[in-house]
Amino acid sequence: MPVTSVEKDLDALTLTIVADFAAPVQRVWDAYTDPRQIERFWGPPTYPATFTRHDVAVGGRSIYAMTGTENGDSHGGYWEWTAVDAPNSFVVNDGFLAEDGTATTGLPVTRMYFTFAPTDSGTRVTTVSSYDSLEGLEQVLAMGMEEGLRQSMAQIDDVLADLSSFAADHAAESQILSDTKVRVSRVIRGSVAQVWQAHNDADLMKQWLLGPDGWTMPVCEIATNVGDTYRYEWEQDGGEGRFGFTGELLESDAPYRAVTTESMIGMEGPGTTNEMTLTPVEGGTLLTILITYPSAEVRDMVLNTGMVGGMEASYARLESVIASDARELADA
Structure with a gap:
């Protein structure tokens, strides 16, 4: 399992997950910024994601939906890209979408800080999720965010191993x-x-x-x-x-x-x-x-x-x- 540590800081209102991967930084970065790849792990196995928009640029926006494999229920989400330093880090605001595509009120927006650092064996990805209130942090924890992120990251190794599907010599x-x-x-x-x-x-x-x-x-x-x-x-x-x-x-x-x-x-x-x-x-x-x-x-x-x-x-x-x-x- 790539996840090496999980830390909840109720004072700082953050959830930090550290994961290590046996692949170079650029390869891991591409897995997050290519919609074909990120949708293969962003979401637990029982709720795989589909990205219909993924703009990797400041001011950009991503739109995705996680759909249940058993009953077909769908849960929409969005990212607002606020910082991009390829291939080292990016920052997004992650929120929920209603069925009509508008932002859901009453649910917290998560500020997510992703950093990609080289290690002796590959790449370390640190994901810091930050909240405006303790209530917001506790709300997403109660919704299963920690376990969802663990399960999502556990799927990345398979994506990283699949080089041919995303290589430059692959046809349209x-x-x-x-x-x-x-x-x-x-x-x-x-x-x-x-x-x-x-x-x-x-x-x-x-x-x-x-x-x-x-x-x-x-x-x-x-x-x-x-x-x-x-x-x-x-x-x-x-x-x-x-x-x-x-x-x-x-x-x-x-x-x-x-x-x-x-x-x-x-x-x-x-x-x-x-x-x-x-x-x-x-x-x-x-x-x-x-x-x-x-x-x-x-x-x-x-x-x-x-x-x-x-x-x-x-x-x-x-x-x-x-x-x-x-x-x-x-x-x-």
């Missing part, structure tokens, strides 16, 4: 999170700044956002500011099979988060909402897109078109564009 993959939500993830070999720029420079986008070979992108009108609309159109070599998408930029927090709507040009009915998050990880930048569909039927129809395969082809091309630009700068 999709995960169905709910009837309407799908997460597509891919580590891009390049910095966050490079990947962000590649999504916000029309000349660059025309080089990589092409899907399978044989397509070009004659129209690439980028939404620069919140409220702007974008328009992308593709066609096969020779002008056949033209199609496109349009939408609005709803949120933009450069260089790590952008939220847009998306509708196919000429098609009636509701479109999707796409939330893109960029997170630095070992090997490059984790690009995560959470897609919200109007229904499960539309979700399945789109996935069955080979969408993820087309995205993988584009992302592989994106890596080539980034590498080419890096060589040009080095030669300049």
Whole structure:
């Protein structure tokens, strides 16, 4: 069991848990900052978590739900990121969410301080949970927080041992999170700044956002500011099979988060909402897109078109564009 000590300080209003892992600091840091990984241990085995948002940046926000494996009851939570010093420490405010997605009143908000320190055998993670009142601390202890954290951390070793699923050479993959939500993830070999720029420079986008070979992108009108609309159109070599998408930029927090709507040009009915998050990880930048569909039927129809395969082809091309630009700068 990785947990080596637990200390409750009723005077300081803190609960401190120390855990040791046989893995380097960056590997453990990535386990906490990658939504695919943290949801495999944030929550006890009987209440696994699903993260639908995970912004690893000051001012960012994470949204998760822990769902019971026996009766399916769900308990929502959120993190507000207040400090990030990668890969050494981060601080979040951890609170509860009601069914409508608003913060729950009457339950305490926990200030959680995570520190990652190298040791002779790997990494020590110290988690300090702090409260505004003794009543708040006692309330979460009565809810089983101490045992929940113990059980959660006991699952991290299995995640750390699974290197292949999260490596930079792993292709784009999709995960169905709910009837309407799908997460597509891919580590891009390049910095966050490079990947962000590649999504916000029309000349660059025309080089990589092409899907399978044989397509070009004659129209690439980028939404620069919140409220702007974008328009992308593709066609096969020779002008056949033209199609496109349009939408609005709803949120933009450069260089790590952008939220847009998306509708196919000429098609009636509701479109999707796409939330893109960029997170630095070992090997490059984790690009995560959470897609919200109007229904499960539309979700399945789109996935069955080979969408993820087309995205993988584009992302592989994106890596080539980034590498080419890096060589040009080095030669300049």
